[in-house]
Amino acid sequence: MPREMTMRRTATAVLAMTVLATTMTATGAGAAVTVYDKGPGGERYVAMGDSVAAGPILLPQRPGGPPCYRSEKNFATLTAGALRVRQFIDATCSSATIDNITKPQGSEPAQIDAVSRETTMVTVGPIGANDAGIVSTVSGCINPVAAGCKERDGQTVHDKIEATRPELAAALAAIKKKAPRAAIVVVGYGLYIPPRGCPLVQPLTSSDADYIQGLVDHMSRVLRDAARSAKVTFADLRATPGSIDHTACAAPGQRWIEGLVPLSGDGAIPFHPTAIGMKAVAPTVTAAGRRAAVQRNRTIVKNLRGQAACRGSKVRLRVLAKGGPVVRADFRVGRKLLGRDRSAPFTLYTSRKALKKRSGKLTARVTLRLPDTAGTYTVKISRPRCSR
Structure with a gap:
């Protein structure tokens, strides 16, 4: 590559990274957006994360x-659609650090503020790159002919990454406490540049490219x-099929990750997902969401409890659910349906005399709303003495 062209490309890349830094530190109000709310029941999803999740510009x-700067094409939006969630809140935010999950980001409220006890699904991430300063590290590595980032930085950036462990643990604990019935998915970063890089396409030496992807x-x-x-x-975005062929080294229009010089034409900024990149990784996050929902519902079913108590001339039947998207409880004695309740706490009052005349086990058939269908589970209820 001619020296003049190399210098021009390097200068353009540096300018792009400078614009990125300016964009990421802008101030203003951009509170979490309730994209849609179709009423109670079903999955109620909140997405958190930094600019890789938000899709700035x-x-x-x-x-x-x-x-x-949240995009209507970010992977969280596509995941919400694929899971057919009932409510979707986009709390992702460009330039966010792990600290901003639980604390305000300038004028922006903490991302966890979008979560409530009714939340049934949360995606967290990608996040952490801003804590470690990976973006500024990339801008300092731009040079297609002279390596040296790894030698210059040593273990400094890696040490900053390691230092995020307790913050992540605390953030996840806070989310679990505030949304005890939520299925939680932590999303990792993807494959940005292949082994040895592509110095003729992206202005990074092979060793510096490996160093950056290593971070x-x-x-x-x-x-x-x-x-x-x-x-x-x-959710491991690196495991998305085809990632190796769609890095920043791929041709414009084929990149899932924009290069240091933006060429995709969709607004994607340097070293961030393009529109086709967001679409490509969404199934990976969706699949993780489904796995998390199954795990959550198994836990919910395991913790479901049936209860019956005498209350004067009535017997109160109840299903105690420790969180989870329970949407209905059908109470039965033997095969006869006594009645149903569609809101928590799931309760039915029935005549003590009428119940005493009927033989058969007391049960509740509980319906949980899953991402794609409904699951039903039987909960046993012991007869109180007054109805035996």
Whole structure:
């Protein structure tokens, strides 16, 4: 490549990274957006994360603008559609750090503020790159002919990544406490640049390209470990089929990750997902969401309890659900339906005399709303003495 062209490309890349830094530090109001709410029941989903999750400048953008710059095409939006959730709140925000999950980001409220006890699903991430300064590290590595980032930085950035472990653990614990019935998915970062890079396409030497992807991979491992420790699900974007062929080294129009010089034409900024990239990784997050929902519902079913108590001339039947998207309880004696309740606490009052005349076991058939269908489970209820 001619020296003049190399210098021009390097200068353009540096300018792009500078614009990115300016964009990410803008101030203003951009509170979490309730994209839609179709009423109670079903999955109620909140998405959290940094700019990789938000999709800054990726067209079209949601109303609100800075500092969050959320795209209507980010993977969380596509995941919400694929899971057919009843409510979707996009709390992702560009430039967010792990701290911003539980604390305000300038004028932007903490992302956890979008979560309530009614929330049934949360995706967390990608997040952590801003804590470690990976974006500024990339801008300092831009040079297609002279390596040296790894030698210059040593273990400094890796140490910053390791330091995020307790913050991640605390953030996940806070989410679980505030949304005890939520299925939680931690999302890692993807494959940005292939082994040895592509110096003729992206202005990074082979060794610096490996160094940068190594930092990204380290952050993803920390996110994975945090998910395992918290006993929640991890979505590995690197495992998305085809990732190796659609890095920043791919041709414009084929990239899932925009290069240091934006060429995709969809608004994607340097080293962030393009529109086709968001679409490509959404099934990976969706699959993780389904796994998390199954795990959550198994736990819910395990904790369901049936209860019967005498109350004067009545018997109160109740299903106690420790969280979860329970939408209905059908109370039965033997095969006869006594009645149903569609709201928590799931309760039915029936005549003590009438119940005493009927033989058969007391049960409740409980319906849980899953991402794609409804699951029903039987809960046993012991007869109180007054109805024997």
